[in-house]
Amino acid sequence: MVDMSTTLAGMRLPNPVLTASGCAANGKELQRFFPVAELGAFVTKTVMRDPRSGRPTPRMAETPSGMLNSIGLQGPGIDAFCTQDLVWLADHGARVLVSVAGNTAEEFGEVVDRLVAGPAWDCVVGVEANISCPNVANRGLVFACDPESSERVVRIVRDRVPEGVPVFAKLTPDVTDIVAIAAAALGAGADGLTMINTLLGIVIDTDLLRPQLAGVTGGLSGPAVRPVAVRAIWQVTAAMRGGRLPTAPVIGVGGVRTGTDALELVAAGAAAVQVGTATFNDPSAPRRVLTELEAEVRRHGFDRFADVVGIAHERMVRP
Amino acid sequence: MVDMSTTLAGMRLPNPVLTASGCAANGKELQRFFPVAELGAFVTKTVMRDPRSGRPTPRMAETPSGMLNSIGLQGPGIDAFCTQDLVWLADHGARVLVSVAGNTAEEFGEVVDRLVAGPAWDCVVGVEANISCPNVANRGLVFACDPESSERVVRIVRDRVPEGVPVFAKLTPDVTDIVAIAAAALGAGADGLTMINTLLGIVIDTDLLRPQLAGVTGGLSGPAVRPVAVRAIWQVTAAMRGGRLPTAPVIGVGGVRTGTDALELVAAGAAAVQVGTATFNDPSAPRRVLTELEAEVRRHGFDRFADVVGIAHERMVRP
Amino acid sequence: MSTGVVQVAGELIANRRVGAYHHLTLVAPGVAELADPGQFVALAVGGPTSATLLRRCFSIHKVKPSGTYGGTVDIVVAAHGPGTRWLAALRPHDPVDVVGPLGRPFPLPAEPVACVLVGGGYGSAPLFWLAESLRERGCHVEMVLGAASEDRLFGVVEARRSADAVHVTTDDGSAGRRGWVSDVLGEVVDRTEAAVVYACGPMAMLRSVTEVAGRHGAVAQVAVEESMACGIGVCMTCVMPVTGSDGATRMVRSCVEGPVFRGDRVRWDAISGGVTRVPEDAVGAPRAGGH
């Protein structure tokens, strides 16, 4: 038996496989394929203060080994989320990592306040601040593209989330120096990091000769981006191991389709792994990845998942 | 008949399909599959001042719809390049876009000086400054990650290349704001831009549990990254159309495997297209892409390639 | 969410060319037992080394809950992109991963009213099965099948077995009457005094079917075909502006709340030129200066 449990900034999860925000809705739909309570935690679709209709369609384009999406954070708003979605998740025994966002740093705080005050707060094992979303105050630039904006948001979120419940900052890879953004987020009190969100991309419809997405740009995800996710996780955890960043858990996400894919992120330093786009290919993907990852850990002769986290840094061939 | 010619900063090419630096060696090998003189131009492997052995192996990892490489700019050095490779290309009727780099900005200048003084300078239709390579003076940070370093290199290269021969700056997508880097390069005198170089990535070998590349990180290329290339081309040419950047030709590169792939980059704003990794899948890819691109232009009812460049900006659905 | 769904490792047992289409029969135990007309299946494409990650969705043409091979599902595929071409090239015994049945089926009338079923191109695929269900309930059923040209009509012969009368139109006049299905629909609704028009086909056709049905006093039930990344309700790519019973318009997922919608509830005014806008009055629509 392999001990698959993992502890993320004091939050102990029975296993390290999670859904990815926006790729699993809020549980009901996947429950038809496997019990969501079997996952380490369930990560909800990013929720904002008000209901949002999202962007026009087409909202997606398939790309080689990946896809673009431009959903525009469609959702019911935090109040309906708390009284309906989160209650459903609690009733079904899920541990929940709630992904939140705001158009401004202050709005993040409002969302958190209402979340904490909601009826199902007890099932929440952590808050993921999706700072890879546009900052209305700063020309729509993504918060996580700038260390200061990242800091401001994370500080507010950390302030409002009760102590003992960890806050994760979710970073975008579309930056020159992800270690600098990680430093800003951790400096502002983030208990951990989630990496990576999608890469900005465009697909041209070669019949219509115009962008395929109605919103022009979209987020690139899927196996195509896995090497970028592994690199981001590696760089940040290498900085932690080298003492250039405070040590904190990293949740890996990006292109995980199989247990070996998950193992790549884990060996590079991720203490937990989210499965996103692969769920569209296989609705049971998150649950299957858990089974496969456990088999991989066993194949390598380990009996504790925790021993594999970051192992590639140790086994690296030094020049 | 479609007029496939394209003019890049005064340099007129019979057609817009080029090889990508480092993906076609220096001509001899591909000549066995098609006459390299049939391409719009031949882009050479980045050459530096001294001979270089490159990195240890493994130097490559296959990734979903792409690959990582870590060659480390192996090459014969500028002198052997001029007397052997470039002479061979000239003898075979190729128009050549020479890719140059240096460990320091000053070294770029030395490379250009020797190139211009070499025996086959006449076949050179342009110089591509590969500023997406590490800057030894700045902790090995890539020149193109920083506007100032980019500016310094481009200024030196532009100074040393005789007037009338255009200089292209090749940018990396691994930056927060590619328009800012483009502005720096154009401000320093670049006549055009080549976009994109590879994305930084890592693959973990899940049997050995260590990075698969001996050099740990590598450059991600291939169809997987095409949406990122199209996005970079779109952002920079949109800024030119919006008057936020001086107008200059963009050479598109990243994930082109077919004529429709090339059309994506062209419709997004590229006035020429380079074919890189796809050549490893199909040694005739650059020549085939030309045939296919011509058929695409014809299918859309155009008789001049030039009319399709950037067309997606005009056909875009405005919100 | 109450409807059952399964994910099974299916197997192709037949692939027949029919006009411009491929008619595929798949063994997919469990799907047939749960399915109703109007639902669809989502198939993984490209095999183990595939770069095409997203499933392709197809209306269920018919099902056989059990047989020599276990339950089977039939679909009709128009091959144009990489996924549909891959499916069209499958050979017997090739494996195909199937998720289904998905979406909401066509609602059946409580009374034995007359119904008109309208299919555009391969959009007719789910209608024969629907026709049989309706006739079992005592409904009079007529069908209107239209396409660009004769080879793009699907199931005219089958239609004659499943329906009380069949009307055919083609854009180029190569079969039936030259013109569109909407040109003949009004008279059929009037003559049969139809209460419901069921339709499946391209967006523009569904819109005019809805208008014609409305003008002639029938309710339209249309099965839409939005671009879908997941088919199971988790991605939010397949949304359409639809007005609910409370009068509010929402961007609803066509894979779980559709693909069948009441035609007069769809906000056709927001749909044009291959783009669907968010109506300004939709719940959570961007406000001026806002998101």
Add this chain to the structure above:
Amino acid sequence: MSTGVVQVAGELIANRRVGAYHHLTLVAPGVAELADPGQFVALAVGGPTSATLLRRCFSIHKVKPSGTYGGTVDIVVAAHGPGTRWLAALRPHDPVDVVGPLGRPFPLPAEPVACVLVGGGYGSAPLFWLAESLRERGCHVEMVLGAASEDRLFGVVEARRSADAVHVTTDDGSAGRRGWVSDVLGEVVDRTEAAVVYACGPMAMLRSVTEVAGRHGAVAQVAVEESMACGIGVCMTCVMPVTGSDGATRMVRSCVEGPVFRGDRVRWDAISGGVTRVPEDAVGAPRAGGH
């Protein structure tokens, strides 16, 4: 670069399981006519929707310049990763794009000397054809075939036809002598007074074959198997440190300057644990403080 090469749309005509391997016969007109023993082919894998972009390289096992089907090429595939599994699952008439012949063949001795051919696992694949060429020139040929276990030996029966004597070793003793090829090689070289040892197999084996051959007065010609992205000389991924006739070590491309190298020219000292370092004395090696 003088050697001819073609790229052809080939077709699989036979796929036979042989022990742990798959023996594939491909129609690939033009390749057979140009090929010599020791060269290889690069095959595209995964079909039109493939996410596996890079070609897979395989030693040419044998060729038939013309026949019922036009020229054919045979290869022996060990299925472990996605590309080789895809190839192993091919059925007759499936298309396979072939580039070849690639690389430099085994150099043949000018005189009819005795030769020993050493194959590790599927590494024996190119040796039977080589043995025949050597025997045609009057060489005495003995073969040493080794593998981890009996099912991983390839071509023992064929070897008995192609060579004057065959010696077999397996790590586990399941066939032939228990042990490694290098354990028996020395005595074979001595007895036959062999002038050349040809070898193909894993790196560690090639290294010890080179050492044993050297100690017993023979020249080793080894066919290496480096990870290759292009196979045609344009990517620089497949390099190895090899000492040239001028005494200088360079990182040379094993796809065009190899895959066959004189064993004593390979810088084995730089190769270990799955990594090949750049020897400090190599041309253009990084100097302290950067390049």
